[in-house]
Amino acid sequence: MRALGFALIFSGLALACTTPFYPTDPSLRWRYRVLNDNQVYTQSFVSNGPNALLERRQFADRTETTPWSCTPQGLxxxxxxxxxxxxxxxxxxxxxxxxxxxxxxxxxxxxxYRYELKGRVAFLEFTGFLEVENRVVARETVVVPAGRFEALRVEATFKGEFGLAFGGRATYWFAEGVGVVKQVSEGSFGGISSELIEFRR
Structure with a gap:
């Protein structure tokens, strides 16, 4: 995830942005296992404009998409x-x-980073926020089904308010040139843990 690249030309396509620790090349594919329920999904990216990407997570029964945009400061x-x-x-x-x-x-x-929130619980409308503080705490060797990786361990602390206060913690391991190889999280609304089982260039 470093060295933000704007509108890189690759095979005639303008790639939105990419970083060494979170590559977004459309030719790459990641397969992850969600440890909480043993689901498997494939992650990929497609260009969505000169400074935009669409991340796709293909599960057996659904597809989840997340739009990303590029700024000089990052994704x-x-x-x-x-x-x-x-x-x-x-x-x-x-x-x-x-x-x-x-x-x-x-x-x-x-x-x-901080998100502003809007929504409802039961019949009540609420506004609120979610703030996430990230800290790079160590360089570690991580072994997952996809292999052995040298990775940066990032500790994230979540706090927010949406009717009631909530919070949580997450740990992510980012390998240069690969992205997230493992994550573990827990919080007020549960958590999710996953590991990389295949990475294809």
Whole structure:
């Protein structure tokens, strides 16, 4: 995830942005296993304009998409659809900061981003926020089904408010040239853990 590349020309296509620790080349494919329920999905990217990408996660029974945009500071994601939560749904309405920065990929570096939220629980309408603080805490060797990787361990702390206060923590392992090879999270609304089982160039 570093060294943000704008409108790179590859096979005649303008790639939105990419970084060494989160590559977005449309020719790449990742397969992950969700450890909570043993589901498997394939992740890929397609160009969605000169400074935009669409990330696709293809499960056996559904496809999830996330739009990404490129800024000089890094990659931003602002999904437009409502997302279910216990008793209701929530939508992300605004993002301040970048989800994946163009720099700061060294042990000891950190970054923060914040989403504004709008939605409902039962019959009540709420607004709120979600703030995520990320810190690169170590360089480690990680072994997953896809292989053995040298990775940066990023600790993320989530806090927010949406009717009630909520929070959580996540750990991500990012390998240069590959992206996320493992993640573990837990929080007020549950968590998700996954690992890379195949990476194809």
């Amino acid at each position: 931003q994601a602002l999904p437009q659809e409502e997302r279910p939560i216990p008793g209701g749904s929530v939508r992300l309405t605004r993002l301040a900061g970048v989800v994946l920065p163009s720099g700061r990929w060294q042990v000891g570096e950190s970054w923060t």
